[in-house]
Amino acid sequence: xKNPFSFAxxxxxxxxxxxxxxxxxxxxxxxxxxxxxxxxxxxxGNMQSLAVWCxxxxxxxxxxxIYTRIQFSKNIHHTQTHKIIWILxxxxxxxxxxWGLLSWIVLDTGTQADFILVCAVFAGMMxxxxxxxxxxxxxxxxxxxxxxxxxxxxxLTLHEPAFFAIGIGSLIVLITIFGQVINSARITxxxxxxxxxxxxxxAKLRKxxxxxxxxxxxxxxxxDMHDGLGSSLISALRVVERGKMNDKELAAVLKGCIDxxxxxxxxxxxxxxxxxxLLATLRFRLEPRLxxxxxxxxxxxxxxxxLEWLDPKSALHILRILQEAIxxxxxxxxxxxxxxxxxxxxxLVSVKITDNGSGYDxxxxxxxxxxxxSGQKYRATAIGAEITWxxxxxxxxxxxxxxxxxxxxx
Amino acid sequence: xNTAINSCIRIxxxxxxxxxxxxxxxxxxxxxxxxxxxxxxxRAEGLKMLDMPQMDVLxxxxxxxxxxxxxxxxxxxxxxxxxxxxxxxxxxDELHVMxxxxxxxxxxxxxxxxxxxxxxxxxxxxxxxxxxxxLIARKILTRFHQSPPRPAxxxxxxxxxxxxxxSNRELEVLEYITKGFSSNEIAAxxxxxxxxxxxxxxxxxxxxxxxxxxxxxxxxxNQGILG
Numbered sequence: 287x288k289n290p291f292s293f294a295x296x297x298x299x300x301x302x303x304x305x306x307x308x309x310x311x312x313x314x315x316x317x318x319x320x321x322x323x324x325x326x327x328x329x330x331g332n333m334q335s336l337a338v339w340c341x342x343x344x345x346x347x348x349x350x351x352i353y354t355r356i357q358f359s360k361n362i363h364h365t366q367t368h369k370i371i372w373i374l375x376x377x378x379x380x381x382x383x384x385w386g387l388l389s390w391i392v393l394d395t396g397t398q399a400d401f402i403l404v405c406a407v408f409a410g411m412m413x414x415x416x417x418x419x420x421x422x423x424x425x426x427x428x429x430x431x432x433x434x435x436x437x438x439x440x441x442l443t444l445h446e447p448a449f450f451a452i453g454i455g456s457l458i459v460l461i462t463i464f465g466q467v468i469n470s471a472r473i474t475x476x477x478x479x480x481x482x483x484x485x486x487x488x489a490k491l492r493k494x495x496x497x498x499x500x501x502x503x504x505x506x507x508x509x510d511m512h513d514g515l516g517s518s519l520i521s522a523l524r525v526v527e528r529g530k531m532n533d534k535e536l537a538a539v540l541k542g543c544i545d546x547x548x549x550x551x552x553x554x555x556x557x558x559x560x561x562x563x564l565l566a567t568l569r570f571r572l573e574p575r576l577x578x579x580x581x582x583x584x585x586x587x588x589x590x591x592x593l594e595w596l597d598p599k600s601a602l603h604i605l606r607i608l609q610e611a612i613x614x615x616x617x618x619x620x621x622x623x624x625x626x627x628x629x630x631x632x633x634l635v636s637v638k639i640t641d642n643g644s645g646y647d648x649x650x651x652x653x654x655x656x657x658x659x660s661g662q663k664y665r666a667t668a669i670g671a672e673i674t675w676x677x678x679x680x681x682x683x684x685x686x687x688x689x690x691x692x693x694x695x696x
Numbered sequence: 697x698n699t700a701i702n703s704c705i706r707i708x709x710x711x712x713x714x715x716x717x718x719x720x721x722x723x724x725x726x727x728x729x730x731x732x733x734x735x736x737x738x739r740a741e742g743l744k745m746l747d748m749p750q751m752d753v754l755x756x757x758x759x760x761x762x763x764x765x766x767x768x769x770x771x772x773x774x775x776x777x778x779x780x781x782x783x784x785x786x787x788x789d790e791l792h793v794m795x796x797x798x799x800x801x802x803x804x805x806x807x808x809x810x811x812x813x814x815x816x817x818x819x820x821x822x823x824x825x826x827x828x829x830x831l832i833a834r835k836i837l838t839r840f841h842q843s844p845p846r847p848a849x850x851x852x853x854x855x856x857x858x859x860x861x862x863s864n865r866e867l868e869v870l871e872y873i874t875k876g877f878s879s880n881e882i883a884a885x886x887x888x889x890x891x892x893x894x895x896x897x898x899x900x901x902x903x904x905x906x907x908x909x910x911x912x913x914x915x916x917x918n919q920g921i922l923g
Contacts, residue, residue: 541808544808547787548787548788551787551789552831555789555790555831557831557834558834560834560874562874562875562876563830563831563834563874563875565876566830566873566874566875566876566877567829567830567831567876569830569876570829570830570831570876573878574809574810574813578810585876585877585878585881587875587876589875
């Protein structure tokens with residue numbers, strides 16, 4: 287802090303001000319002091335002035351208290367900070383000046399007890415000011431300077447070496463305490479600054495993190511739209527353009543596209559690494575299709591552990607693998623029943639889709655150019671899983687083995 | 697004939713999708729036992745429709761050209777208190793459905809469902825059953841899981857009054873739904889009738905509506921305290 291009267295950045299200054307306001311609320315008992323002084327000093331013949339002083343100093347202090355409490359109860363806005371500080375400084379100046387005036391009212395060369403009392407009040411006010419107003423040096427000085435100046439000039443006018451010495455002494459005390467105030471303000475400000483900086487760097491980090499997540503999510507969806515919905519629509523368009531597709535086939539393609547879209551939307555919902563919730567979603571989406579095809583679905587899932595690696599990207603791969611499997615059951619196998627089951631086997635979570643259809647030649651299916659079965663294999667590899675097919679004329683069983691823990695990133 | 701019409705389920709539709717309007721008016725013949733009595737394409741028309749005699753089921757789309765279908769649902773709640781509200785949606789995604797459930801809907805209709813399924817959904821909602829997707833069930837579970845600890849509220853007594861919890865049986869049903877089991881399968885697993893399972897789900901919907909109100913109150917208070 288180069289100049290104690292220059293204001294810090296807004297956030298820090300607001301904190302400093304709130305600190306002063308909160309400190310100041312505890313100075314209410316000071317109101318008793320003028321009464322005590324009135325009671326102790328009323329015998330020195332200046333009673334009327336003393337009464338006026340007493341009323342003035344109490345009013346000034348009450349005004350400060352009220353203003354402080356009102357401001358403390360509100361949220362201080364950036365634009366108001368300077369105004370509040372200047373008003374506080376002015377009120378402090380009046381209050382400090384009044385305390386300084388005490389010496390002009392009651393001190394005379396003869397009254398040593400009064401002199402000690404006034405000096406004690408001075409010392410007390412300096413200490414109190416240090417304690418409450420040190421976060422903002424301007425407020426301290428606006429209170430202490432008039433107080434100290436009025437006291438020391440009065441002492442200097444008394445033309446006695448002892449009073450003279452103490453008058454100079456009180457100015458030295460003011461300067462020393464002011465040094466203290468600046469040190470303490472510097473420490474307070476540094477503490478507040480650290481806190482504000484930390485909060486803002488946390489906010490920045492969160493922002494960067496959020497942006498990264500959004501970017502990843504966008505890429506994932508783009509990829510899926512491109513491979514899934516986009517290519518289905520384009521191939522449908524080509525076939526329609528050549529006039530080779532009847533209404534029923536077209537409807538089937540469009541239904542497939544809508545299912546694709548629904549699963550992509552589902553994959554955006556957080557599944558909390560819960561495989562069963564993911565499978566449940568798939569059932570919810572695809573069962574109407576199975577029902578319409580006259581295929582009965584048996585749901586034989588058992589609880590499986592949470593899969594820590596099951597992020598939206600992996601979830602969509604799993605959904606697409608199983609969607610393809612069910613689409614194949616409907617399109618190619620003439621099955622009447624299909625069973626979806628989960629189990630836990632040798633550190634793997636196993637998902638099985640079994641149908642009672644006519645089966646197909648797995649090697650031949652791989653060799654054919656369609657994306658279907660090789661796409662499933664590709665997706666399984668991408669998530670560190672294994673997929674196997676067993677098919678004969680009594681049905682087909684597709685097994686997807688998922689690792690429980692996946693160490694290396696895929 | 698008259699008695700047949702009287703026993704019909706009377707429904708209203710508030711949806712600007714003309715394709716869906718004509719789909720419903722084509723498939724909902726008197727023989728299905730469902731009668732389409734009113735069609736509105738905008739929020740304003742929907743609100744006006746509520747001046748008609750009360751219907752049994754009102755199907756509302758959220759994205760209407762002149763505003764949100766939520767307004768129509770909230771108004772219907774007041775004017776037609778015993779009417780079943782359904783939201784019509786393309787994807788049945790969480791955002792649309794949760795909003796509607798909180799506004800008092802007790803079910804939703806997927807627009808691309810086959811005609812047979814559309815009819816079944818409306819009938820099953822009318823007879824007290826409400827379909828629920830696993831993701832929505834999960835969302836409701838977390839909602840109720842998170843809502844009790846609210847230490848920031850100033851007045852503890854009012855929290856007690858507003859707190860609505862799910863019973864163990866209701867939680868059990870939701871847990872089964874998140875694992876993919878159908879209402880009938882859940883009924884068998886819990887050894888109750890399928891109808892009882894649907895009643896549990898109905899109650900969850902009703903409680904969801906109540907908690908959404910308490911959330912609004914909580915938010916309002918919170919704003920008041922902060923601001």
